[in-house]
Amino acid sequence: MNRLVPVGSVAVGALCALAAGVVTTAAPAATLPALGGYDLDVALAKVLLASAVVLVCYGAYRLALGLARSSGNKRRAHNARNVLRLVFGTVGAVGVLAVATQQWLGLLFSLGVVGFAITFALQQPLLSLIAWVYITVKQPYGVGDRVRIGEAKGDVIEVDFLVTTLWEINGELVSSNQPSGRVVTVPNSVVLSSEVVNFGGGGSPYVWNEIAVQVAYETDLDFAREVMREEATDLLGEEMARGIAAYREALADTPVELEVHDGPSVNVTQGESWVELRLRYLTHPRRGQRVKNRLYERVLERFNDHPDRVAFPVSRNR
Structure with a gap:
């Protein structure tokens, strides 16, 4: 059903073009008086030709858009839709004006002069249009x-x-x-x-993220770091493994050389009266806050289960 509309539009446009040719050749309204100084046959032929241009352009646009959407890639279909709108819209507008004036070269020259003037009058919109092309x-x-x-x-x-x-x-x-x-x-x-x-750009949909937990100097840092890595691995698991593989594949296509850990890692920094443990992991940017909340809950629960090995700072400076 969706394909019938553009195909029908192209077919009706072709019939309009054929009818315009018949009107021009046969001149069925030659005996009728002119309307507003215009020959009825010429006016009718122009209307039919203009209709043919519009219908054919619309049908061709819908057919091309259908092919773009059939790929299943929404981003590619969206970009193709904008390009097709610009191309077929421009062709249709120029075609209708050319049919109305019957002066192709003069029309193109006039469009060039008008476009040159518009460039100065509409700098920001034109800059946005150039940015869209970019x-x-x-x-x-x-x-x-x-x-x-x-x-x-x-x-x-x-x-x-x-x-x-x-x-x-x-x-x-x-x-x-x-x-x-x-x-x-x-x-x-x-x-x-x-x-x-x-x-999530650069060829991989994943980004590195961190959570930070402040502990006292008396904390068993090796134990705390291991707990954080275990919880991140248990929560993210296969998803992080797939993310790391995609991240490495994206890096391989660039001249950048970076060390990528096989799993979560924990960095240690010293604060005024505490030690800060920063758990680094890979996740999708849209799930970043959800993962961060869950990791905080799991890590703090594990830490609270071992008060003899993990202590929290009590200073007011925290």
Whole structure:
């Protein structure tokens, strides 16, 4: 059913073009008086040709969009939709104007002059359009990515010709990387003038994250570190193993050489009156806060089960 609409549109457009040719050749309204100074046959042929251009462009757009969506890749289909809109929209508009004026070269020259004038009048929208081309080609982010663009942070839900729409996280209402429910619209031109951070970009959907637990100097650090590694391994397990494999594969395609641990690791730093243990692990950015909460619960529960080996600082400076 979905394919019948674009195919039917192309077929009707072809019939309109054929009818325009018949009207031009047979001139069925030659005996009728002109309408507003226009020959009825010429006017009818132009209407039919313009309709043919619109219908064929629309049908071809829907067919091409259907092929893009059949790939099953939502990000690729979204990018293809925007490109196809621009291409077929431009072709359709130029075609209709050319049919109406019957001066192809003059029309193209006029469009060039108008475009040159618009460049000065609409610098920011044109800059956003150029940025959209950059985003489409270089793909610093795409639909579904969690990003920070300038001061805005969120999940990308749409990349249009002029703006990128984010489902906001953090913001003024909430914290801890939680969605606020607000939608933020960012001009694409911001991408060309500020930094863009893609959480989970670079070829791997995973990012490194940390939780920090402060313990007293009297703590058995080897035992505490082992407990933290055990809990992270038990919670993340196979998912972290897959994430590390994907992370290493992404690094292999770059000239960057980094040491990647096979599992969670714990770093130790000294504070004013405590020792801080930082558990480092790999997770998906959208599950970051959920994993962090669960790890805190499990680690603290294990620590509380061994008060003889793990002590917490009691200083007011904590």
